[in-house]
Amino acid sequence: MSSTVASSTFQVISQLARQPAVHRAFQWFHLQEMQMREWHRQVASIPAPPFGEADRARWVAEQFATLGLEDVGIDDCGNALGWMRGAIKVQPGQEPRASRPCTLFSAHLDTVFPAEAIGQPVQEGSILRIPGASDNCAGITAVLGVAAAMRAAMLRPENDILFACNVGEEGEGNLRGMRYVFTESQFAARIHSAVILDGAGTDTIVTQGLGSKRFRITISGPGGHSWTDAGIPNPIMILANALTAMGRLQLPGSPRTTWNVGHIEGGTSINSIPQRVEARIDTRSTDSAILLQLEEHIHDAVETAVEEANRTTRDLPSESHGPDPIQFEIATIGERPAAALRKDARILNTVRAVDRHLQIQNHVSTASTDANIPLSLGIEAVSLGGGGSGGGVHTLEEWFDAAGRDLALRRILLLLLALAQSES
Numbered sequence: 001m002s003s004t005v006a007s008s009t010f011q012v013i014s015q016l017a018r019q020p021a022v023h024r025a026f027q028w029f030h031l032q033e034m035q036m037r038e039w040h041r042q043v044a045s046i047p048a049p050p051f052g053e054a055d056r057a058r059w060v061a062e063q064f065a066t067l068g069l070e071d072v073g074i075d076d077c078g079n080a081l082g083w084m085r086g087a088i089k090v091q092p093g094q095e096p097r098a099s100r101p102c103t104l105f106s107a108h109l110d111t112v113f114p115a116e117a118i119g120q121p122v123q124e125g126s127i128l129r130i131p132g133a134s135d136n137c138a139g140i141t142a143v144l145g146v147a148a149a150m151r152a153a154m155l156r157p158e159n160d161i162l163f164a165c166n167v168g169e170e171g172e173g174n175l176r177g178m179r180y181v182f183t184e185s186q187f188a189a190r191i192h193s194a195v196i197l198d199g200a201g202t203d204t205i206v207t208q209g210l211g212s213k214r215f216r217i218t219i220s221g222p223g224g225h226s227w228t229d230a231g232i233p234n235p236i237m238i239l240a241n242a243l244t245a246m247g248r249l250q251l252p253g254s255p256r257t258t259w260n261v262g263h264i265e266g267g268t269s270i271n272s273i274p275q276r277v278e279a280r281i282d283t284r285s286t287d288s289a290i291l292l293q294l295e296e297h298i299h300d301a302v303e304t305a306v307e308e309a310n311r312t313t314r315d316l317p318s319e320s321h322g323p324d325p326i327q328f329e330i331a332t333i334g335e336r337p338a339a340a341l342r343k344d345a346r347i348l349n350t351v352r353a354v355d356r357h358l359q360i361q362n363h364v365s366t367a368s369t370d371a372n373i374p375l376s377l378g379i380e381a382v383s384l385g386g387g388g389s390g391g392g393v394h395t396l397e398e399w400f401d402a403a404g405r406d407l408a409l410r411r412i413l414l415l416l417l418a419l420a421q422s423e424s
């Protein structure tokens with residue numbers, strides 16, 4: 001683990017940690033936990049269902065402005081943004097500030113819950129109970145905490161840091177907030193590294209983005225009466241045949257690859273041949289090539305089952321059907337690229353050096369997060385926890401415990417400061 005930290009990176013971190021302003025920021029984390037709990041409660045009380053993050057984004061933008069970030073606003077995708085300008089003096093003949101590399105520091109705004117599910121937060125000592133408490137109000141609070149501590153400590157990064165609380169991380173949000181930042185925003189090309197906070201915790205480093213692709217399969221036909229129209233192909237049976245064929249696929253354990261049918265809907269009544277059936281399929285893999293193969297297999301299975309059904313009807317009397325009565329459609333309803341950080345990435349070396357300095361026993365892991373987007377574009381990114389601990393994520397019993405939050409905030413701050421230094 002720490003044996004792989006380059007000694008020069010470790011020195012950079014040690015030097016940063018010795019600066020009086022960094023000490024002051026660390027003090028702020030320690031002394032202002034109550035302020036962070038207040039923010040945490042407030043933001044968690046504002047519902048932010050997928051595609052309904054606007055209220056929470058506005059609240060975050062207000063805090064960004066109060067904390068002295070510059071050019072605060074909400075972009076066309078709904079992301080709340082604010083800049084911390086770097087201290088570097090740009091010399092004549094050097095790259096202008098507006099095109100210098102910057103670091104993105106972000107946390108997603110959205111929850112998996114509908115607005116009605118949120119309710120009132122319950123605070124029991126350091127524990128906060130409310131859906132979304134950890135995922136991702138822990139991340140949002142940590143973003144605010146770092147901005148506040150830097151301001152209080154008069155600590156400026158060398159190069160610009162873009163603070164962001166973005167939309168669309170969960171479910172069918174499909175990472176649209178991050179996609180926008182990295183592909184459509186005017187500063188997309190400037191971002192050379194990204195530190196993404198997602199959930200609670202201090203010791204994980206997500207370096208590998210789990211890829212996923214989701215489909216909606218629809219099979220439709222003329223339908224009819226179960227007795228008088230018997231023989232007309234049954235879309236539910238065809239879907240069952242396709243799913244059975246998919247179930248026979250041998251999926252690799254490494255790179256780990258999975259598929260799931262999670263939802264089926266269709267049919268009219270027990271004595272009707274259905275006109276339509278629909279299934280939703282989730283596929284995941286750490287390897288994008290395997291994911292593509294799996295997609296081909298799914299298409300094959302559906303096509304074969306439908307073709308089989310249409311073939312049998314060609315022998316029936318022609319008034320009961322058209323030439324090919326059964327139709328199908330496979331729509332992509334979500335896609336997250338699989339990608340991994342290089343083992344020798346600067347950002348990974350830096351997190352490891354920070355963890356060695358702070359004596360954090362880290363472990364790397366794979367997850368589907370906002371980091372999938374920069375990683376798939378070849379931009380260095382990690383996803384980290386916003387401190388403390390949590391549980392019941394994506395359930396109504398979700399909780400967050402702020403005990404020990406400041407260790408993660410020190411970790412995040414040192415990482416950001418190191419990444420915002422010009423590469424030598």
Ligand SMILES: [Zn+2]
Pocket residue numbers: 108135136169198199
């Ligand atoms: Zn999350």
